[in-house]
Amino acid sequence: MTSIRLYDLQVRDDRRPSPFCWRAKYALAHKGLPFETVPVALTDIPAVAGGTHKTVPILDDGGKIVSDSWAIADYLDEVYPDRPRLFGSPAERALCQFVETSLIASAARPILLCYLKDIYDCVLDKDRDYFRQSREKFIGCTLEELASGRAERIEAARAGLESVRLTLKGGAPFLSGAHPGYADYIVAGFLLWIALVATAPLLQSDDPLLAWLARVQDLHGGVGRAVPLSAMVA
């Protein structure tokens, strides 16, 4: 019986799309640590694990509570130093942050805007009002108005992933080189998120990202393997 629990955002049909939770699930799998996920609704997050955190992932390691995907990764490397490291060096960690910010700057915003309505359509009934209100306040229009400009935004989102394609063109199997690392989990987390909610394809079927994503899905006993990519691929 495992003592590690990960609070994981749940939407309809028990899907678990959160890109930040994917990072934490991959981080635990990379370390070879057994864990169980605890599904949590968006509006229930403030009530779990002592009620001190507003976002998932939240890790409960035998009573030690850690939230935020970066903090969880750091915690795991610190507390389980003899298991495979998530960050081989401080520089690798810093460059993983560049990978995240680079994707935020080039792809995450168009991706979010393309799929926000799809995400809304997936959230649990109890979360729908909160999701609509908070997200419409953020974007400054209704979710339906946002969805109308989707075709061009999908092009922009697809183009915003070009840095990942170019890097993989170098021939290494993973963004982190010969072996998978946290940078791979960051990017895969974004794509698995979309794969679980999309009603319009983000990637073309010949996109070189797909072979890499399949490799990442198969890692560590197949932690991401159950996610079907078909809804995301034209």
Added chain:
Amino acid sequence: MTSIRLYDLQVRDDRRPSPFCWRAKYALAHKGLPFETVPVALTDIPAVAGGTHKTVPILDDGGKIVSDSWAIADYLDEVYPDRPRLFGSPAERALCQFVETSLIASAARPILLCYLKDIYDCVLDKDRDYFRQSREKFIGCTLEELASGRAERIEAARAGLESVRLTLKGGAPFLSGAHPGYADYIVAGFLLWIALVATAPLLQSDDPLLAWLARVQDLHGGVGRAVPLSAMVA
């Protein structure tokens, strides 16, 4: 007397703008290896160091010839393993390649198009015909036609550096974290290149990139300190 020589692209007034040569100069300085640069005109590159290489940087380490900035960095880490490493791990090297491709995808192309005419105006007289012919063939129009759309392209180039700004916003002094690394030299190389040729500013004076760039200029005895940034800053 040093035995390491680095062939370094020379333009008017003995400026040395090549972003790839900057990486090699920083790599040597990071390793603490004394070296001398050998100025070389663009059209003279095929004649130097045995005549087997078409681009600079070319390193001559006591007769051992290495060209290409990545190969030079790898060579230095391999042959001088007891000096500070350029790549602390294979993953750090892989993520440095992501930094390069990310900048190529987001910033390098608009930057190149903004400043190609400025670069032409800087190259040595003997290189001008070759530069114009080869670059106009590449871009499909004259350098003067290209220069006409510059104002909007500068906006795009500036925005294309947002990933670097966002990463530095995390609070670390360098892209590589607490200590400078090859990722910093890649990005600084692009900016020092433009600083040495620009006739129109790339950055606003309050750009947070500037404090970081000044730190990189001061590294390793000030290898990049002599480059004035004023032409690049509004």
